[in-house]
Amino acid sequence: MNSKSLNRKMDELQRKEKAGLLETSNRSRTLRKLTSNKLALIGAFLFIVMVFLSVFAFLFTQYDPNAIDLRNRLSPPSREHILGTDQIGRDVWARILYGGRISIFIGVGSALGSALIGVSLGTYAGYRGGWLDSVIMKISEVMISFPQIILVSLLVTIVGQSLWNLFFIFILTGWPSMYRMARSQMLSIREEEYIQALKAFGIPRYVIAFKHMLPNAIGPTFVNITLSTAMFILQEASLSFLGLGVPLEQATWGNILNIAQDLTILRSAWWTWLPVGIVITVFVLAINFMGDGLRDAADPTQVG
DSSP: HHHHHHHHHHHHHHHHHHHHHHHHHHHHHHHHHHOHHHHHHHHHHHHHHHHHHHTTGGGGGGGTTTTOOGGGTTSSOSSSSSOOOOOSSSSSHHHHHHHHHHHHHHHHHHHHHHHHHHHHHHHHHHHOHHHHHHHHHHHHHHHHEEEHHHHHHHHHHHHHHOOOOOOOOHHHHHHHHHHHHHHHHHHTTTTTTHHHHHHTTTTOOIIIIIIIIGGGGGHHHHHHHHHHHHHHHHHHHHHTTTTTTTTTTTTHHHHHGGGGGGGHHHHHHHGGTTTHHHHHHHHHHHHHHHHHHHHHHHOOOOOO
16 A cells, blocks of 8 residues: 555545544444334333432332341231341342342443453454463463353352452453453454554554544443343352352342242242342343344444
């Protein structure tokens, strides 16, 4: 590619960037496809409602989620306790609302932390290549070779149970998938002509990677974040059900499900575990609906 061709390419890119034609077109198409996806809108509505109920739980219940009342243990749903009480008299509705704070925080926070590390490494290493990309790729391959739930259980056993331990363990085990996704996007984008033109003009690598390449891969990143959020919430519920997640004295959706290990309660006290199971299912479905909508809207191959 000669200098005249490079100059012409750069002038065209700068002209389009100033006019905002590319960005406006992509945004309008993405927004139009997203708002026309009914399942995505339903998922977003359910997500917002459930987050709102959890954050402002004190407005929707008068009970302390950890208050013990042995005189009302395993009480069925009633006017006083709309979802009944558990085996030591704690209000199930209050525990679901307050437990959502921790479960949603773990899911969303772990997904964002994993994305921050994985996407940053994948963006720069995927563009630069060489030994840096090879080393990080080998590390991610080693971590992915272990089933994540087993690796998380092993690390929890080593470092101990706590909210923050589980949070950082999820980030530690979740970034490799984010890295591989970002890296694959960079490998395809770095061969584009405008990237070669930017490189020929001597623009620093990190500027090319993060300013000019990463925005073109942001759609798949958001989709991966939503799917990872659902995965981490399910993993927290699974670990807490087994007694390996957040300590049982803290209300989380998984800790509420822990009571279902007792076969007698499983059969005769459905209100202690069925409502929270439905809440987890609906929340995960809502996130998956949002992720599917974002994936369809951000797919550049689908025009319309």
